[in-house]
Structure formats: structure tokens, C-alpha cells
Amino acid sequence: MQLDSKIPPGPIQQKWDQHRFNMKLVNPANKRKYTILVVGTGLAGASAAATLAELGYNVHTFCYQDSPRRAHSIAAQGGINAAKNYQNDGDSVWRLFYDTVKGGEWRGREANIHRLAEISVNIIDQCVAQGVPFAREYGGLLANRSFGGALVSRTFYARGQTGQQLLLGAYQALMRQVAAGKVKSHTRHEMLDVVVADGHARGIITRDMVSGKVERWLGDAVLLCTGGYGNLFYLSTNAKGCNVSAIWRAYKRGACMANPCYTQIHPTCIPVSGDYQSKLTLMSESLRNDGRVWVPKQAGDKRPANQIPDAERDYYLERKYPTYGNLAPRDISSRAAKEQCDAGRGVGPGGRGVYLDFRDALKTQGRKKLEEKYKELFEMYHNITNEDGYEQPMRIYPAVHYTMGGLWVDYHLQSTIPGCFVLGEANFSDHGANRLGASALMQGLADGYFIIPYTLGHYLTSAKPGKIDTEHAAFKDAESNVVGMNKKLLSIKGKRTVDSFHKELGLLMWEHCGMARNEKGLNELLQKVPALREEFWQNVNVPGSDADLNQALERAGRVADFLEFGELTARDALERRESCGGHFREEFQTPEGECQRDDENFCHVAAWEYQGEGQKPLRNIEKLEFEHVPLSVRSYK
Amino acid sequence: MNFTLNVWRQKNGQSSGQFVTYQAKDISPDASFLEMLDVVNNEMEAKGEEPIAFDHDCREGICGTCGIAINGRPHGPRNAVTTCQLYMRNFRDGDTLTLEPWRAQAFPVVRDLVVDRSAFDKIIQAGGFISINTGNAPDANGLPVPKDDAERAMDAAACIGCGACVAACKNASAMLFVSAKVSHLALLPQGQPESRKRVKSMVQTMDEAGFGNCTNTGACEAECPKSISLDNIARLNREFLLSKLFG
Ligand SMILES: Cc1cc2nc3c(=O)[nH]c(=O)nc-3n(C[C@H](O)[C@H](O)[C@H](O)COP(=O)(O)OP(=O)(O)OC[C@H]3O[C@@H](n4cnc5c(N)ncnc54)[C@H](O)[C@@H]3O)c2cc1C
Ligand code: SF4
Ligand code: FES
Numbered sequence: 028m029q030l031d032s033k034i035p036p037g038p039i040q041q042k043w044d045q046h047r048f049n050m051k052l053v054n055p056a057n058k059r060k061y062t063i064l065v066v067g068t069g070l071a072g073a074s075a076a077a078t079l080a081e082l083g084y085n086v087h088t089f090c091y092q093d094s095p096r097r098a099h100s101i102a103a104q105g106g107i108n109a110a111k112n113y114q115n116d117g118d119s120v121w122r123l124f125y126d127t128v129k130g131g132e133w134r135g136r137e138a139n140i141h142r143l144a145e146i147s148v149n150i151i152d153q154c155v156a157q158g159v160p161f162a163r164e165y166g167g168l169l170a171n172r173s174f175g176g177a178l179v180s181r182t183f184y185a186r187g188q189t190g191q192q193l194l195l196g197a198y199q200a201l202m203r204q205v206a207a208g209k210v211k212s213h214t215r216h217e218m219l220d221v222v223v224a225d226g227h228a229r230g231i232i233t234r235d236m237v238s239g240k241v242e243r244w245l246g247d248a249v250l251l252c253t254g255g256y257g258n259l260f261y262l263s264t265n266a267k268g269c270n271v272s273a274i275w276r277a278y279k280r281g282a283c284m285a286n287p288c289y290t291q292i293h294p295t296c297i298p299v300s301g302d303y304q305s306k307l308t309l310m311s312e313s314l315r316n317d318g319r320v321w322v323p324k325q326a327g328d329k330r331p332a333n334q335i336p337d338a339e340r341d342y343y344l345e346r347k348y349p350t351y352g353n354l355a356p357r358d359i360s361s362r363a364a365k366e367q368c369d370a371g372r373g374v375g376p377g378g379r380g381v382y383l384d385f386r387d388a389l390k391t392q393g394r395k396k397l398e399e400k401y402k403e404l405f406e407m408y409h410n411i412t413n414e415d416g417y418e419q420p421m422r423i424y425p426a427v428h429y430t431m432g433g434l435w436v437d438y439h440l441q442s443t444i445p446g447c448f449v450l451g452e453a454n455f456s457d458h459g460a461n462r463l464g465a466s467a468l469m470q471g472l473a474d475g476y477f478i479i480p481y482t483l484g485h486y487l488t489s490a491k492p493g494k495i496d497t498e499h500a501a502f503k504d505a506e507s508n509v510v511g512m513n514k515k516l517l518s519i520k521g522k523r524t525v526d527s528f529h530k531e532l533g534l535l536m537w538e539h540c541g542m543a544r545n546e547k548g549l550n551e552l553l554q555k556v557p558a559l560r561e562e563f564w565q566n567v568n569v570p571g572s573d574a575d576l577n578q579a580l581e582r583a584g585r586v587a588d589f590l591e592f593g594e595l596t597a598r599d600a601l602e603r604r605e606s607c608g609g610h611f612r613e614e615f616q617t618p619e620g621e622c623q624r625d626d627e628n629f630c631h632v633a634a635w636e637y638q639g640e641g642q643k644p645l646r647n648i649e650k651l652e653f654e655h656v657p658l659s660v661r662s663y664k
Numbered sequence: 665m666n667f668t669l670n671v672w673r674q675k676n677g678q679s680s681g682q683f684v685t686y687q688a689k690d691i692s693p694d695a696s697f698l699e700m701l702d703v704v705n706n707e708m709e710a711k712g713e714e715p716i717a718f719d720h721d722c723r724e725g726i727c728g729t730c731g732i733a734i735n736g737r738p739h740g741p742r743n744a745v746t747t748c749q750l751y752m753r754n755f756r757d758g759d760t761l762t763l764e765p766w767r768a769q770a771f772p773v774v775r776d777l778v779v780d781r782s783a784f785d786k787i788i789q790a791g792g793f794i795s796i797n798t799g800n801a802p803d804a805n806g807l808p809v810p811k812d813d814a815e816r817a818m819d820a821a822a823c824i825g826c827g828a829c830v831a832a833c834k835n836a837s838a839m840l841f842v843s844a845k846v847s848h849l850a851l852l853p854q855g856q857p858e859s860r861k862r863v864k865s866m867v868q869t870m871d872e873a874g875f876g877n878c879t880n881t882g883a884c885e886a887e888c889p890k891s892i893s894l895d896n897i898a899r900l901n902r903e904f905l906l907s908k909l910f911g
Contacts, residue, residue, distance in 0.1 A: 199792055301692050
């Protein structure tokens with residue numbers, strides 16, 4: 028397939044402005060004639076749905092939770108970036124652009140990233156006007172902090188609940204449109220297929236999770252805003268319901284899947300404590316502003332942290348990356364932690380942890396100041412681990428957190444299925460091979476509030492999707508596909524639970540496709556994952572029926588998709604014979620153990636095209652050009 | 665650790681329910697309450713029995729999805745945490761625990777421990793927002809907001825919409841939830857222009873949705889996982905009075 032990124036011509040600073048002018052507009056009176064299906068009500072989906080409804084479109088939203096307000100965006104803690112330069116510390120649109128290209132290790136699209144940086148400033152204005160209670164200084168102006176991978180303070184935050192407050196802002200805007208009759212919100216509705224009729228995305232199939240009813244929805248365009256697929260690894264910081272199903276089923280209908288191997292492993296999570304564990308909890312990266320990361324110099328040193336004198340501690344991030352120190356980007360900090368633990372210097376149960384120590388910050392700033400900044404985080408840590416972060420250092424370890432990969436989209440956020448747009452974490456996005464902290468919230472809201480309202484109108488006026496109804500063969504086919512899969516899952520009645528398969532898959536992926544990957548392990552995955560999938564379809568036990576609320580069935584469908592997606596992820600990781608950002612191939616590293624990119628052969632996006640069941644997917648590539656931030660070694664020393 | 669669970673099982677909104685007893689065996693004290701339920705559910709699923717349905721998603725106390733009344737207390741015995749943030753070390757080995765869904769007319773049971781809280785969305789639709797379209801916003805620093813006001817607005821905005829306040833109230837009133845949103849928006853200059861209209865409309869919708877009256881017993885504040893303060897109800901009452909007096 029020929030991938031056309033549709034990057035507009037002209038100087039990078041003017042591309043978006045000029046393009047907005049060039050794109051066709053929908054006559055305001057005609058907007059009410061279009062129906063837009065928005066799947067997902069996180070930051071991306073809620074902001075898109077509310078804005079499109081304000082413009083006059085008819086919108087349907089779908090989410091699997093019982094309210095749109097519960098989308099996983101709610102859990103984001105640390106903050107959202109914007110190039111406001113309110114702190115006068117040298118920030119600018121250009122610097123945010125530059126940091127993001129470099130942070131993503133030159134594997135994102137320059138034009139998209141510049142647009143994101145431009146829009147970032149509008150987002151903050153919009154959110155403040157909606158009543159988002161961002162942190163403020165005594166003078167009443169907005170406060171900022173710095174985040175991993177940046178030397179300026181450009182992160183806006185609302186205590187440790189930034190995602191919650193941004194999502195509530197978008198949710199409230201959405202509820203306002205529901206009241207106005209422009210949005211119909213369908214909660215506890217899981218999307219299980221995309222309907223592609225005559226080459227255009229024209230609808231979706233959902234299952235009402237309460238009544239079990241499978242329904243057909245017709246629209247003029249479909250927006251997938253369904254979040255990330257980190258739960259492929261079973262243990263992650265994602266909510267339990269996060270899944271790949273929506274985008275995976277779109278993939279099987281012709282949307283290319285880009286860079287699935289780019290997974291972000293976050294350095295500051297609470298370590299695993301046992302095999303009953305269902306999820307991992309993130310401790311916001313903002314803690315690294317005041318906490319110092321260290322391990323004992325001596326492998327196997329079992330003394331309590333407070334009894335280990337300074338001279339016997341290795342503050343390895345400060346040592347290895349003197350400029351950025353504890354604020355080194357996520358991929359680099361995570362790998363550094365793994366390296367220490369692999370060498371036997373890890374702390375806590377199983378030696379899988381490093382210290383995040385606030386002793387010095389407590390001395391210089393006092394407890395009150397720290398409480399003001401991180402009270403909830405310290406409480407959360409205490410509650411989960413039964414340890415007091417003020418009295419002894421926190422223990423942290425990397426965990427799967429975010430997925431840079433996702434459905435391939437062009438500059439218009441359109442996938443390779445015309446009329447199927449992908450927003451937020453679900454697309455392969457602007458973060459290249461590694462996302463910088465506080466940039467996902469920014470991207471989700473940029474996509475939803477400020478990009479899709481323009482590009483969607485352009486599609487509707489130029490593609491002119493024709494008249495069809497839900498009796499079209501494509502709807503019938505998609506519906507029977509969904510019903511058939513659920514019936515099959517319920518009929519197997521084997522011996523193993525859905526969770527046991529999910530856990531086994533997660534462990535395999537974490538072992539061979541986690542923080543470090545190599546050819547042997549990836550090839551092993553390409554054997555083991557299909558074998559596990561086969562066993563799943565023979566031996567899973569999904570009790571109950573499909574005619575009412577059945578949480579086992581919901582999970583089974585998601586795990587079935589992860590079992591297919593895991594194989595593609597491994598394949599992508601195997602074929603990318605270089606190291607970059609979240610993708611670290613042990614064979615390709617510098618003598619210091621950093622990523623060894625191969626720009627000659629891999630300066631591209633890999634976009635996988637489905638070829639049918641049992642067939643090897645096709646690897647299409649989109650070449651990436653860097654005119655403004657020249658390719659160079661990504662150094663944080 | 666071992667526990668005896670008395671769990672409310674109800675097939676759907678139409679059928680009647682009853683308590684069923686289960687044993688939770690060999691549970692780690694470091695497991696969360698929901699992880700304990702996962703263990704029990706997994707054993708049932710392996711035998712082909714239908715697992716106990718309960719709502720949950722983030723499992724870190726922020727999405728507001730989870731909510732079980734444990735021994736009669738919404739979100740269990742500890743103050744200021746959600747059900748998903750309870751750990752088994754907070755209980756005694758051998759305890760008998762009774763698990764029930766939120767009980768309120770406005771929150772009908774969907775299945776087992778799962779209830780329908782869509783009435784909360786309806787209340788927000790009635791005015792829990794600031795009427796501004798995308799693209800109309802002035803510069804974010806154009807209007808300074810005193811730090812104190814911003815902090816108090818944030819205190820109120822921390823509500824996660826879980827519904828424990830309703831479940832805790834003998835009248836099943838949603839006053840704490842409504843007052844949290846009214847306060848959050850009324851405390852900010854951006855929310856001022858609509859504040860009187862908002863409070864009237866939200867309170868009216870709350871009444872229509874079948875929530876009871878607030879008689880100031882304070883049970884809601886005691887059970888709220890986010891420690892939303894009763895001061896918000898006082899502020900709502902003030903706003904409400906003003907809206908009656910001056911329209
Ligand atoms: C713990 C944590 C902390 C984070 N902190 C930060 C931070 O500080 N700063 C930052 O920038 N980023 C942060 N991130 C990342 C950021 O929160 C996410 O990338 C972002 O919120 C994703 O938004 P979204 O709208 O794309 O998806 P989500 O918010 O995940 O929403 C997905 C939506 O899709 C729906 N959905 C999914 N599948 C289906 C289906 N099959 N059918 C129907 N509906 C479906 C869901 O119901 C939901 O409404 C954090 C992430 C985590 C996990
Ligand atoms: S006020 Fe408290 S108890 Fe009530 S919904 Fe909000 S967070 Fe839950
Ligand atoms: S599961 Fe999200 S608050 Fe408990």
C-alpha cells in the first residue's frame with residue numbers, strides 16, 4: 028500500500044495555518060445532516076465529540092464504562108505541556124517542537140509535531156475557560172513545573188489529578204451538548220467492529236454490555252478514540268478495561284497498524300508485590316523533581332536504606348546523565364533501573380526496585396512544601412505498600428505505561444480506511460519512539476478540540492459518502508462476525524480462565540518484548556504466542572450467556588485480540604533492527620549501553636497491513652524526513 | 665489470610681437477589697480488596713460458574729467506577745479511600761464480610777454489585793458546566809484567580825462521582841455530589857455568570873431523578889473517599905437561596 032501522509036506544503040511554521048485555510052468547509056446549515064460516531068470518551072473522544080456537536084454535527088459517543096467521565100484519561104496525574112513560556116525560562120513553540128522530535132528519537136513526523144506544539148497554547152486557554160482548576164501562584168497566575176526530558180518549566184497541573192480535571196472539563200462540555208440534544212451518549216457499549224461499506228467507514232457494531240444486545244450504528248464518519256493497548260502486558264498502569272480491540276478490529280478491516288513495538292515503560296511505578304496483582308500503580312514522574320534515584324553500590328546490600336551512607340550509594344542517573352540527572356527521559360531512566368537490578372543492586376522483594384529518596388528535599392524544603400506538591404502521591408504510596416515515603420525512600424520500578432504505536436494516520440488523523448479517523452493514544456501519534464512526560468494529554472486534546480473539527484469537515488465535503496442504511500451487506504457481515512465470535516467463546520467451556528491466559532501472555536511479552544528485546548526472544552514469541560492463542564480457543568472457560576452483563580465474556584474478547592496483537596507486536600520488534608526510544612534491541616547498542624539507531628535503514632514508520640487470517644501481514648513504510656531538527660545522537664548527558 | 669464473604673447476587677434489574685456465601689482462601693495481606701475478589705472469581709470461572717459482577721476500572725482510586733458496601737459501609741471500613749484502594753491487611757484474618765451494591769432508588773441494581781449511576785450524568789447535564797465553545801477562550805493568564813480560590817475549587821472538583829455519598833445517606837440524597845460541582849464552578853470567576861441558573865437546574869434535576877432530601881446528617885462526608893466537605897453543601901444552600909431571591 029502506498030502511504031500518503033498528506034503533509035501540506037510550505038514552511039513548517041505555516042503549514043497548519045495555510046492548510047486550515049485550504050481545506051474545504053462544510054456549510055453550517057449542512058452540518059446537522061451528518062452523523063459522526065465517536066468511540067471513546069477520554070480526552071480525545073470527549074473533546075472531539077463536544078466540539079463537533081458545538082459546530083452542529085449530530086454525534087453519538089460510545090464508551091465501555093458506565094459514564095463518559097470514567098475514561099482512563101482520568102488517571103493521568105502529572106500534567107500537560109504547553110509552550111506558553113509564562114515562566115520566561117526560554118520556552119517557545121520551537122523548543123517544544125524540538126524537544127518532542129528529539130524525545131521521540133526522530134521517529135515521529137516533523138509537521139505533525141510542530142502543529143502539536145503550536146496548538147498546545149490554545150489548549151490551556153480552553154481548559155482554563157472551562158473551569159479547570161490548575162495550580163496557581165500567589166499572584167493568581169498559573170503555576171508550572173518541569174517534567175522528564177525538558178529543561179524548561181512548561182507543565183501545567185492540577186495537584187496530582189491533572190487528567191481528572193482535564194477530562195472533567197471535556198466531559199462537562201460533552202454533557203452540555205447532550206443536554207442540547209446534539210450528542211447521544213451510549214455508555215456500557217463496547218465497539219466490536221467497524222463497518223466498511225463501499226470503501227468508506229460507515230458504521231460500527233456495538234454490544235450493549237447490560238442487555239447483551241448487538242447493535243448496528245450508521246454514520247458518515249467513525250472516530251476511534253479508544254486509548255492505548257498497554258494491557259497487552261497484563262500488568263501495566265492502565266485501567267483494567269483498556270484494550271486493543273477497537274483498533275485491532277479496525278486493523279482487520281483495513282486500517283494499518285503502525286509501530287506496535289513502541290511501548291513506553293515508565294520508570295516510577297510501585298514494584299510488583301505478588302502474583303495476585305492485577306495492575307501496577309504509577310507514581311507521578313513529577314516526583315523526580317525532588318526525589319533522587321539511587322541504589323546501593325554494593326550488590327546484595329541488605330541494610331535499610333537510611334543506614335547506607337552517601338558514599339556507598341550510587342545516584343546513577345545523576346552520575347550518568349549530569350545535565351538532566353533525575354529528570355532523564357523515561358526510556359533512559361527505565362533502562363538504567365533495569366541495568367542496576369540486573370547487576371544485583373536492586374532493592375526490595377526480588378531485587379526488582381530502586382530507591383526514590385526525598386531525604387535531601389525534606390532537608391532543604393521541609394515536609395510542608397513537599398506535602399503541598401505531592402500529598403496524594405505519598406498517601407497513595409503509603410496505602411499500597413504500607414511504607415512511609417517521608418521516613419524511608421520510596422521503592423520504584425519500571426512498568427508498562429503508554430503505547431506510542433497505534434493505527435497509522437495521515438496529517439488529517441485519517442487511517443488507511445477513508446472516513447475512519449483515529450485520535451489520542453489510539454493513533455501512532457506524534458511521539459515517535461518515546462513520549463515525553465505530560466505530552467499525551469496535550470496530544471489527545473489537540474486532536475479532539477483543534478484538529479479533527481477541521482479535517483473531518485474537509486473529508487465530508489470532498490469524499491461525499493453516499494446514502495446507505497444498516498441493511499447494507501457490510502453491516503450484516505460485521506454483525507454476524509461479532510455474534511459468531513461471542514457464541515464461540517461461550518461454547519468452548521474448557522479448563523482455563525481468561526485471566527490465566529492473559530497473565531501468561533503478559534509475562535511472555537514482558538520477558539521478551541519489554542524493556543529489552545533480542546532476536547532470539549522475539550522469535551520465541553512468534554512461536555509461543557500463536558501456540559497460546561490456539562490453546563485459548565480450545566481450552567478457555569467463559570461462563571454465562573451473551574444475553575446479559577457478562578464480565579468474563581468482555582474480558583475474553585479483549586484477550587482474544589491481545590493474543591493476535593501480541594504476535595504482530597513481536598514481529599514489528601523483530602523487523603526493526605535498531606534501537607530507538609522505547610524499543611531497545613540488545614544487539615544494537617552503543618558501548619555505553621545506549622540506543623544505536625540505524626537511520627539509513629529504519630528512519631521510517633512501519634505500518635502493518637492485514638492480509639487475512641493466518642497470512643503474514645504486509646509491512647508498509649512511510650519514510651520520515653527531518654529538515655528542521657537534523658538527525659543526530661540523542662544525548663542527555 | 666482467609667475470609668468468608670456474603671455476597672449479594674442478582675442476575676439482572678428485573679430479578680430479585682439474595683446473599684450467597686463464598687470462601688476467600690490464602691489471600692495475601694498485600695492484595696487489594698478487588699484482587700481478593702479476582703481470586704474468588706477465578707476459582708469460580710475455572711469451574712464454569714459465573715463470577716461475581718462488580719464495577720471497577722482504574723484501580724487507583726480516581727475513576728470512581730468501583731463501589732461496594734462492605735459490612736454496611738460504602739467503600740468499606742477505612743476512611744477516605746475507594747474500594748479499590750482497600751488492602752486486605754486492613755481486615756482481620758477470618759473476618760466475615762458482607763458485600764452489597766449501593767442501595768438507592770436512583771441507582772437501580774444492574775447485576776450483583778453493579779448499579780446504574782446514570783442519574784449523575786443527568787445532573788451534570790442540567791448545568792454542571794461552563795458554557796463556552798471550543799475556540800472562544802481568552803489567554804489563560806488574562807484573568808488571575810486568587811490561589812486560595814483555586815485551591816478550594818480544586819478541593820471540590822476532586823469528587824470522583826462514585827456515589828458513596830448517596831449510598832451512605834439514609835435519604836439517598838445526592839447533595840454532596842451536587843454541591844461539589846456547584847462549589848467547584850462557583851468558586852472560579854469563569855463559573856460565576858451562570859452560577860444561579862446552574863444551582864437551580866441541578867437541584868431540580870436531582871429531585872426529579874429520585875434522590876432524597878438532605879437533612880444534614882453528615883453521613884456522606886464521613887464515607888466520601890475524597891473527603892469532600894460539608895462546607896460545599898452550605899455553599900450550595902447559599903447559592904440556592906440567592907438564586908431564589910434574585911433569580
Ligand atoms: C496512570 C497514568 C498516568 C498518566 N499521566 C499522564 C500525565 O501526567 N500526562 C500526560 O500527558 N499523559 C499521562 N498519561 C497518558 C494519558 O493519560 C493517556 O495517554 C491519555 O489520557 C489517553 O487518552 P485517550 O482519550 O486517547 O484514551 P482514554 O482516556 O484511555 O479513553 C479511551 C476511551 O475509549 C473507550 N473505549 C476503549 N475501547 C472501547 C471499545 N472497544 N468500545 C467502546 N469504547 C471503548 C473507553 O471507554 C474510553 O472512553 C498517563 C497514563 C496513565 C495510565
Ligand atoms: S462527593 Fe464523595 S462520595 Fe459523593 S460522588 Fe463525590 S467522591 Fe463519591
Ligand atoms: S476502580 Fe477506579 S476508583 Fe476504584
